Amino acid sequence: MSQQLQADPLAAVAELPGVAQAVDSARTAVDRLRGHKVLRSRSAQVTAESALRGARASAALAGADWPLEELRRRTDLGDEEGSAVVRGALRISGELSELLPILRQAPAQALTRMHLLAAAGAADADRIGRPRLPGESVEVEPGRLAEKVDAEQAAARLSALTGVLAAPSKAPALVVAAIAHAELLATTPFGWGDGLVARAVFRLLLVDRGLDPNSLAAPEVGLVELGNDAYRTALASYAQGTAAGIAAWIAHCSEALVLGAQDSLAVCEALVRG
Numbered sequence: 201m202s203q204q205l206q207a208d209p210l211a212a213v214a215e216l217p218g219v220a221q222a223v224d225s226a227r228t229a230v231d232r233l234r235g236h237k238v239l240r241s242r243s244a245q246v247t248a249e250s251a252l253r254g255a256r257a258s259a260a261l262a263g264a265d266w267p268l269e270e271l272r273r274r275t276d277l278g279d280e281e282g283s284a285v286v287r288g289a290l291r292i293s294g295e296l297s298e299l300l301p302i303l304r305q306a307p308a309q310a311l312t313r314m315h316l317l318a319a320a321g322a323a324d325a326d327r328i329g330r331p332r333l334p335g336e337s338v339e340v341e342p343g344r345l346a347e348k349v350d351a352e353q354a355a356a357r358l359s360a361l362t363g364v365l366a367a368p369s370k371a372p373a374l375v376v377a378a379i380a381h382a383e384l385l386a387t388t389p390f391g392w393g394d395g396l397v398a399r400a401v402f403r404l405l406l407v408d409r410g411l412d413p414n415s416l417a418a419p420e421v422g423l424v425e426l427g428n429d430a431y432r433t434a435l436a437s438y439a440q441g442t443a444a445g446i447a448a449w450i451a452h453c454s455e456a457l458v459l460g461a462q463d464s465l466a467v468c469e470a471l472v473r474g
Contacts (some may be wrong), residue, residue, distance in 0.1 A: 207367070208367070208368075208369050208370060208371070210364065210369045210371035210375055210376055210379060211369060211370045211371045213371060213375050213379060213446060214370075214371045216443050216446060216447045216450075217443070217444075217447060218447045218448075218450075218451060219375065219447050219450050219451075221451075222450050222453075222454035223372045223374050223375065223450075223454070225454050225455075226374045226411070226453075226454040226457045226458060226461075227372075227374075227411065229417075229461040229462065230406075230411055230412050230416075230417055230457065230461050232465065233416055233417060233461040233462075233464055233465050233468070234412075234416065236465060236468040237472075238468045238469075238471050238472050239414075239416070239468065242471055243414055243416070246416055246464060246467055246468060246471070247414055247416055249464075249467050250416055250417060250418045250460075250463075250464050250467070251293045251294075251296065251415065251418075252268070252271065252272070252293070253268065253418045253420075253421050253467075254293060254399075254418040254419070254420040254421060254460075255286075255289040255290045255293035256268050256271055256286075256289070257418065257421045257423065257424045258289045258293075258396055258399045258400070258420045259282070259286045259288075259289040259290075259396070260424055261341065261395060261399070261420070261423060261424060261428070261431070262285045262289070262341050262342075262393075262395045263282065263285065263341060263342045264281075264285035264286050264289075265282075271286070271290070285393075285396070287321070288317060288318035288319060288393055288396050289318070289396050291317040291318070291320070292314055292317045292396060292397070292400045293400070295313075295317060296400065296403070296404055296407075296415065299313060299314065299404060300407060300408060303365070303404055303405075303408060304408060307361075307362040307365040307366050308358075308359075308362040310404075311358070311384075311397060311401070312329045312330070313329075314396075314397045314400055314401070315329050315330075315393055316328055316329040318392075318393035318396040318397055318400075319390070319392050319393040327390075327391065327392070330390075331351070331358055331389045331390060332351050332354065332355075332388075332389065332390060332391035333351055334351045334352065335351075336351065336391055337391060338388050338392075341385075341394075343429070343431065343432045344385065344395065344431075344432060344435065345385070345432070345435055345439060348388065349386065349387045349388065353387070354387040354388060355389060357383055357387045357389070358383075358384075358389040361379075361380060361383045361384070364379075365380065372409075372411070373405065373406050373408075373409030373410055373411035373412075374406070374411060374457065375450060376405050376409055377401070377402045377403075377405035377406050377409070377411075377453070378402070378449060378450045378453035378454075379446075379450075380401045380402065380405055381398045381399065381401060381402040381453060382435060382438045382449050383398075384397055384398035384401060385398045385435055386435060386438060386439050399419075399420050399423070402419060402453070403415060403420070406419070406457070416461075416464050417460040417461040417463075417464050418460040418463050418464055419453070419456045419459075419460040420460065421459065421463045422455065422456030422457060422458065422459030422460035422463070423456045425456075425459045426452070426455060426459065430452065431452070434448055434449045434451075435449065437449055
């Protein structure tokens with residue numbers, strides 16, 4: 201392996217067959233969304249709606265499928281089944297703008313903060329915000345990978361991921377975001393709330409790397425539309441570690457982002473109609 205590939209491993213991922221097409225599809229969909237006329241005056245409103253829809257969808261993928269309108273009207277989620285997951289998703293979503301500069305300067309610190317937001321009140325207090333230790337339990341999201349990566353390997357891969365995120369890369373935003381998303385899902389480094397963190401990191405890296413700087417699209421909504429079976433299959437392909445499997449995962453993330461951009465485009469159209 202050349203020094204260049206060692207220094208920028210995600211650039212090599214971007215060269216895999218099919219990845220360029222996935223990147224182009226995602227960019228085209230997001231650019232179309234960003235060009236909508238309503239964003240000239242109501243961009244913040246679309247971003248806020250995208251955040252709420254994304255949080256609801258992320259919670260649904262974690263097993264707490266609450267109606268969007270219920271989240272709009274309720275100020276207290278109570279102690280109902282799934283409420284801890286929904287609260288975690290909403291907490292992360294509400295702090296994404298504050299998390300962005302932390303992610304840029306200290307990715308490990310940003311992930312710790314995200315897990316604190318995701319898991320507060322839903323796991324043993326001494327486990328929140330740190331990687332799991334050997335022997336500690338792992339809660340895998342419904343329909344996600346059944347295989348469990350041992351704690352030491354998960355911690356090592358988490359450290360490697362934060363190192364990669366801290367380094368400059370020529371890889372497209374979609375590639376960087378998709379790999380971070382997959383690593384957090386596949387290794388479950390925290391043992392609870394990893395899916396919420398993974399999907400928030402995916403969205404945030406799309407902002408950070410310039411593909412969707414105003415966080416208008418809701419890729420989490422796209423993941424829900426594609427379905428849990430497709431999500432599980434794509435993640436299993438990634439976990440195989442083959443070039444084809446990694447490319448398939450990135451293509452899945454691209455499809456989700458395209459659908460998420462279309463969802464936000466519909467929000468824009470609704471605002472135009474009043």
